[in-house]
Amino acid sequence: MQRSPLALPFPPIGPIAGVRIGTASVPYKQWTRDCVTLIELAPGTAVAGVTTRSRCPSPEVELCRAKLPGGRARGLIVNAGNSNAFTGLTGRQAAAAQAARAAERLGCRADEVFSASTGVIGVPLPVDLALAGVDQAHARLGAADWLDAANAIGTTDTFPKAATASAMVRGAPVRLTGIVKGSGMIAPDMATMLGFIFSDAAVAPSLWQQMLSAAVASTFNAITVDSDTSTSDTVLAFATGAAGHPELAAMDDPGADALAAALADVCRQLAILVVRDGEGAQKLIEVTVTGAADDASAKRVALSIANSPLVKTAIAGGDANWGRVVMAVGKAGEPAERDLLSIRFGDTLVAQAGAVVPGYDEAPVAAHLAGQEVRIGVDLGLGTGRALVWTCDLTHGYININADYRS
Amino acid sequence: MQRSPLALPFPPIGPIAGVRIGTASVPYKQWTRDCVTLIELAPGTAVAGVTTRSRCPSPEVELCRAKLPGGRARGLIVNAGNSNAFTGLTGRQAAAAQAARAAERLGCRADEVFSASTGVIGVPLPVDLALAGVDQAHARLGAADWLDAANAIGTTDTFPKAATASAMVRGAPVRLTGIVKGSGMIAPDMATMLGFIFSDAAVAPSLWQQMLSAAVASTFNAITVDSDTSTSDTVLAFATGAAGHPELAAMDDPGADALAAALADVCRQLAILVVRDGEGAQKLIEVTVTGAADDASAKRVALSIANSPLVKTAIAGGDANWGRVVMAVGKAGEPAERDLLSIRFGDTLVAQAGAVVPGYDEAPVAAHLAGQEVRIGVDLGLGTGRALVWTCDLTHGYININADYRS
Numbered sequence: 020m021q022r023s024p025l026a027l028p029f030p031p032i033g034p035i036a037g038v039r040i041g042t043a044s045v046p047y048k049q050w051t052r053d054c055v056t057l058i059e060l061a062p063g064t065a066v067a068g069v070t071t072r073s074r075c076p077s078p079e080v081e082l083c084r085a086k087l088p089g090g091r092a093r094g095l096i097v098n099a100g101n102s103n104a105f106t107g108l109t110g111r112q113a114a115a116a117q118a119a120r121a122a123e124r125l126g127c128r129a130d131e132v133f134s135a136s137t138g139v140i141g142v143p144l145p146v147d148l149a150l151a152g153v154d155q156a157h158a159r160l161g162a163a164d165w166l167d168a169a170n171a172i173g174t175t176d177t178f179p180k181a182a183t184a185s186a187m188v189r190g191a192p193v194r195l196t197g198i199v200k201g202s203g204m205i206a207p208d209m210a211t212m213l214g215f216i217f218s219d220a221a222v223a224p225s226l227w228q229q230m231l232s233a234a235v236a237s238t239f240n241a242i243t244v245d246s247d248t249s250t251s252d253t254v255l256a257f258a259t260g261a262a263g264h265p266e267l268a269a270m271d272d273p274g275a276d277a278l279a280a281a282l283a284d285v286c287r288q289l290a291i292l293v294v295r296d297g298e299g300a301q302k303l304i305e306v307t308v309t310g311a312a313d314d315a316s317a318k319r320v321a322l323s324i325a326n327s328p329l330v331k332t333a334i335a336g337g338d339a340n341w342g343r344v345v346m347a348v349g350k351a352g353e354p355a356e357r358d359l360l361s362i363r364f365g366d367t368l369v370a371q372a373g374a375v376v377p378g379y380d381e382a383p384v385a386a387h388l389a390g391q392e393v394r395i396g397v398d399l400g401l402g403t404g405r406a407l408v409w410t411c412d413l414t415h416g417y418i419n420i421n422a423d424y425r426s
Numbered sequence: 427m428q429r430s431p432l433a434l435p436f437p438p439i440g441p442i443a444g445v446r447i448g449t450a451s452v453p454y455k456q457w458t459r460d461c462v463t464l465i466e467l468a469p470g471t472a473v474a475g476v477t478t479r480s481r482c483p484s485p486e487v488e489l490c491r492a493k494l495p496g497g498r499a500r501g502l503i504v505n506a507g508n509s510n511a512f513t514g515l516t517g518r519q520a521a522a523a524q525a526a527r528a529a530e531r532l533g534c535r536a537d538e539v540f541s542a543s544t545g546v547i548g549v550p551l552p553v554d555l556a557l558a559g560v561d562q563a564h565a566r567l568g569a570a571d572w573l574d575a576a577n578a579i580g581t582t583d584t585f586p587k588a589a590t591a592s593a594m595v596r597g598a599p600v601r602l603t604g605i606v607k608g609s610g611m612i613a614p615d616m617a618t619m620l621g622f623i624f625s626d627a628a629v630a631p632s633l634w635q636q637m638l639s640a641a642v643a644s645t646f647n648a649i650t651v652d653s654d655t656s657t658s659d660t661v662l663a664f665a666t667g668a669a670g671h672p673e674l675a676a677m678d679d680p681g682a683d684a685l686a687a688a689l690a691d692v693c694r695q696l697a698i699l700v701v702r703d704g705e706g707a708q709k710l711i712e713v714t715v716t717g718a719a720d721d722a723s724a725k726r727v728a729l730s731i732a733n734s735p736l737v738k739t740a741i742a743g744g745d746a747n748w749g750r751v752v753m754a755v756g757k758a759g760e761p762a763e764r765d766l767l768s769i770r771f772g773d774t775l776v777a778q779a780g781a782v783v784p785g786y787d788e789a790p791v792a793a794h795l796a797g798q799e800v801r802i803g804v805d806l807g808l809g810t811g812r813a814l815v816w817t818c819d820l821t822h823g824y825i826n827i828n829a830d831y832r833s
Contacts, residue, residue, distance in 0.1 A: 075756030075764040105752045105764065107781030140749025141782055204736055204753060245735040246653075247750075248757035328652045328735070328820075329610065329828055336829030342547025343654075345512045349482030350655035357482040357512065374514030375548055413735075414829070418822050421736055422743030 025295040025303050025391060025411070026178040032165045032196050036219045037061030037259025040163040042171040043155030045148040047100035047138065053171040055152030058095040058215075059125055059160055061259045066092035066133065067228035069235045071252035077104035078114040079134045083253055086130045090224025092257055093127035095215060096153060097172045098136040098144060099200070104250035106143040113144040120150045124157040135213050135253045137200060138174050169198040172213060175420060176202045176296050182288030186220075186281035188274035191264035193220045195281050197256075199289040203298035203421060204247045214239060214254040214289050220278050221260035222267045229270065230279040231256045231286075238286035241318070242409045244297035245417070246326040256282065294409045299416025302334055303409065307396045311404030312354045318406035323351035324395060331413035334393055339384040341369045348397060359400030364388065432702040432710050432798055432818070433585040439572045439603050443626045444468030444666025447570040449578040450562030452555040454507035454545065460578040462559030465502040465622075466532055466567055468666045473499035473540065474635035476642045478659035484511035485521040486541045490660055493537045497631025499664055500534035502622060503560060504579045505543040505551060506607070511657035513550040520551040527557045531564040542620050542660045544607060545581050576605040579620060582827060583609045583703050589695030593627075593688035595681030598671035600627045602688050604663075606696040610651055610705035610828060621646060621661040621696050627685050628667035629674040636677065637686040638663045638693075645693035648725070649816045651704035652824070653733040663689065701816045706823025709741055710816065714803045718811030719761045725813035730758035731802060738820035741800055746791040748776045755804060766807030771795065 038060060042053035068087045070080045086092075096117060103110045114134060122129040136144060163171075169179035183196045197216035222230075231254070239254055260266065267275045295303055306325045311317035324330055327347040333340040341362050348355050358373035365387030368376055387393065393412075445467060449460035475494045477487045493499075503524060510517045521541060529536040543551060570578075576586035590603045604623035629637075638661070646661055667673065674682045702710055713732045718724035731737055734754040740747040748769050755762050765780035772794030775783055794800065800819075 071756075072759070073753070073756030074758070074760070074762040075752050075767070102749075105749060105777065105780060105782075107765070107779065109781070139747075140752055141777065143781075247734050247736045247753060250753055250756050327654050328824070329654045332825055332828035335825065338829070340546075342509075342512060345482050345547055346480070346654060346657055349478075349480030349657050351481070352479070353481070355481040358514070360482070370512065370548065372514065373512060374516070374550075375512075413825065415822055415825050417735070418739055418742065418820065418825060421739035422745070422821070 021177065023177045023296050023300055025300055027292065027295065029166055029179050030181060030183055032181060032183045035194055035196055035217045035259065036261030037064060038217050039160045040168050041156035041159040042163045042167050043152045043159065045152040047098065047148060050100060053167065054099040055156050056097040056168050056171045057121060057153060057156035057160065060092050060094060060257055061261060062093065063260050064092050065090060065222055065224040065227045065258040066255060067224060067231040068253065068255045069232060071248060071250060073248055073250045075105060075250050077102055077136060077251045078111040079103060079136050080251060080253060082114055082118065083133055086133060089130055091131055092133055093131040094121050094125045095255065096121050096132065096134040097213065098149065099172050099174055100138040101136055101142055101144050102138045102140050102251045103136045103144040104140045106141065109143040113146040113149055116146050117149040117153060120153045124153060133255055135251065137213050137251050140250060165196060165198060172198065172200045174200065175298060176200050178296060180289060180292040180296065182285045184281040184284045186277035188220060188267065188278055189264040191262045193218060193262045193278060195285045197285045197289045199293055201293040202296045203245055216256040216285055218258045219262040220258045221262060221264055222258045222278065226267055226269060227256060227258050230282050234283035234286040238283065238290040241407060242290045242294050243322060243325050244294060244411055291409055294411050297411035298420045299414040300411030301414050302391055302393050302412040304334055304393045304395060304411060306408045306410065308399065309405045310398040310400045310402060312402045313404040314406055316353045317404040318408065320348055320351045320353050320397065321406045321408040323347045325408045325410035328413055334388065335412035335414045337388045339364060339381050339388055344395060344397065354401055355399055356401065361398045361400065363396035365394050428584065430584045430703045430707055432707055434699065434702065436573055436586050437588060437590055439588060439590045442601055442603055442624045442666065443668030444471060445624050446567045447575050448563035448566040449570045449574050450559045450566065452559040454505065454555060457507060460574065461506040462563050463504040463575050463578045464528060464560060464563035464567065467499050467501060467664055468668055469500065470667050471499050472497060472629055472631040472634045472665040473662060474631060474638040475660065475662045476639060478655060478657060480655055480657045482512060482657050484509055484543060484657050485518040486510060486543045487660060489521055489525065490540055493540060496537055498538055499540055500538040501528050501532045502662065503528050503539065503541040504620065505556065506579050506581055507545040508543055508549055508551050509545045509547050509657065510543040510551040511547045513548065516550040520553040520556055523553050524556040524560060527560045531560060540662055544620050547657060572603060572605060579605065579607045581607065582705060583607050585703060587696060587699040587703065589692045591688040591691040593684035595627060595674065595685055596671040598669045600625060600669045600685060602692045604692045604696045606700055608700040609703045623663040623692055625665045626669040627665045628669060628671055629665045629685065633674055633676060634663060634665050637689050641690035641693040645690065645697040648814060649697045649701050650729060650732050651701060651818060698816055701818050704818035705827045706821040707818030708821050709798055709800050709819040711741055711800045711802060711818060713815045713817065715806065716812045717805040717807045717809060719809045720811040721813055723760045724811040725815065727755055727758045727760050727804065728813045728815040730754045732815045732817035735820055741795065742819035742821045744792065744795045746771060746788050746795055751802060751804065761808055762806050763808065768805045768807065770803035772801050
């Protein structure tokens with residue numbers, strides 16, 4: 020697969036205290052690359068998570084949901100190349116067996132091991148390979164780094180994706196590092212692809228969950244590649260406590276704001292990386308909607324634009340076809356008044372008050388659309404609701420990838 | 427534009443008593459083809475209509491809505507190549523002036539002339555051309571036939587689309603003929619493209635509207651090409667009364683059932699023709715959902731499948747990737763139980779009870795997917811709700827057409 024033209028270089032990231040990484044190669048697919056990732060977490064690590072709202076979740080998603088209330092994690096397993104979704108009892112047993120094997124190797128309880136799988140739907144995870152993968156990865160714990168892990172969790176991804184941030188919490192420098200995979204079957208408002216964030220912060224699980232849920236709403240849940248939602252979407256965040264500061268327990272504790280901001284920053288960076296690796300993407304599109312009745316309405320309008328095949332193909336073609344933005348606003352089913360609407364491409368006001376602006380000059384818009392980062396701004400002129408959503412264009416590359424994915 | 431491989435031959439259709447057709451060529455675009463259609467309707471013609479639910483409707487849509495309560499029509503004007511949508515006061519004045527000119531030529535009131543325009547959004551209808559088009563088309567009334575009209579109303583359509591049906595109403599043979607345009611920006615539940623149906627039936631406007639609204643729900647509003655909804659969507663049905671039978675006034679009048687069934691038949695044929703001309707379509711896809719909590723829920727699940735880019739690209743690739751159907755059911759947000767779900771491609775049961783069927787043989791499915799007409803069946807196993815929706819595959823042709831539509 021050709022590397023996305025929107026790819027960013029992998030950032031330099033050091034280790035997170037309390038986190039050890041191992042990867043393994045077991046042939047779920049005809050791959051020679053590593054496809055099982057095992058991450059060991061220090062005792063006492065807090066865990067938070069958000070999973071897909073799909074009505075057909077994978078066994079791994081169900082296991083995460085069952086384990087999250089415990090609030091503690093000692094391990095994470097990620098399988099790439101097989102999502103194990105919609106595989107009935109066989110798949111559920113395979114997922115449980117793999118977590119049990121990892122717990123045995125790590126010396127912890129099975130309900131402290133979280134797992135996630137990504138790949139084709141409907142093929143049960145081969146349990147022998149899954150167990151062998153855990154064994155191999157465990158033997159290599161500490162030998163792999165973030166780049167290895169970011170590569171090993173990918174499927175149709177064309178580049179490894181990671182982000183990092185830091186915060187000062189009660190005098191202690193705290194680090195956060197996240198890795199993410201995702202390229203297609205990406206839609207918001209129902210969690211998202213697979214994302215894993217690690218920190219050495221000391222934070223109570225309930226507060227960590229509160230921070231993660233808030234961050235996900237405006238980051239992972241504000242991106243869309245193709246409006247399709249995976250059965251395996253999972254974001255997990257782990258905080259090992261190794262930074263050594265007193266544990267944060269509530270949002271008004273000193274330093275909690277800084278940690279929440281850093282977590283949101285990592286989530287935002289990772290979410291945008293997913294869009295940058297959107298299947299076939301040639302352009303990153305940022306859709307801002309203001310003046311809506313409320314924020315939720317703004318987000319639905321923004322997603323109507325971001326999910327419109329006609330808007331996305333127009334951007335792919337570098338075509339300043341703002342009429343398609345009008346169409347997408349109109350179909351969203353949200354409060355909107357045609358004659359109050361204004362539309363910008365980049366910094367150029369294109370239409371307002373129900374018509375194109377007088378003396379509209381397409382040249383600066385065409386220049387903006389020729390770039391790799393396109394901004395569409397819509398003001399509905401009704402209220403103070405606003406939303407920001409990221410997507411990519413719809414190109415021949417998307418068809419190429421998806422018209423023949425399995426073979 | 428290459429003719430759709432799913433095109434059907436234009437059917438042989440005779441005239442409808444009380445209907446005369448004229449077309450004209452005025453250069454809204456760099457076209458030499460006719461692009462204005464004027465249809466004269468006999469005095470007393472009943473009219474019914476359904477228009478887009480877009481919040482950004484065109485002036486023509488607003489005019490139709492204002493005139494429909496009158497229940498009577500003497501004329502219809504259709505402009506192709508310019509939708510006149512989102513053109514402010516200038517566009518509203520142009521639409522009103524064109525209807526007034528047609529009324530003058532036809533010797534009727536302006537509120538008895540309905541109009542519809544289709545094409546690029548945001549460019550005001552040039553009023554001089556619009557008036558000249560009416561004059562030219564009026565001078566040619568009676569010289570054009572259904573094929574001329576079906577061609578003249580098209581934009582990115584690759585073949586002319588018409589359907590016909592008949593019914594016996596109180597001993598009188600009644601005819602119905604419809605024409606339709608549409609290929610992209612097609613999504614259901616908010617009316618649809620442009621469709622015009624003509625009959626010589628004698629029917630009260632309120633009953634005619636009742637019949638049309640019922641027919642549209644399961645036909646035009648059950649298709650989708652790309653999930654995008656036009657600002658100009660309009661379906662109008664005209665009944666001239668020339669068949670001579672006593673006027674139908676209520677659904678329990680003898681013959682009303684037959685007329686309603688024939689109207690629904692024409693709507694269904696026309697709706698499927700639009701999908702057959704879906705931009706880039708290589709395959710017609712029929713999605714049936716049964717076992718849903720109720721019919722409305724079934725329709726939302728069916729549309730989630732029919733609008734999924736991943737399902738549509740899989741079908742384009744002839745790929746029996748039923749996991750993507752699971753994904754689309756899961757994301758629909760409707761009541762669904764993974765372990766009660768069953769999925770068919772063509773006549774082959776592929777998955778049931780939350781997993782692939784034992785001994786699944788992909789060969790008959792692959793053979794079915796190699797054809798031009800693909801059937802996807804989903805049973806949710808919950809209730810008696812059902813729905814039938816039509817769509818097409820998503821191919822390179824769609825990108826080719828829409829990444830550079832305006833130029």
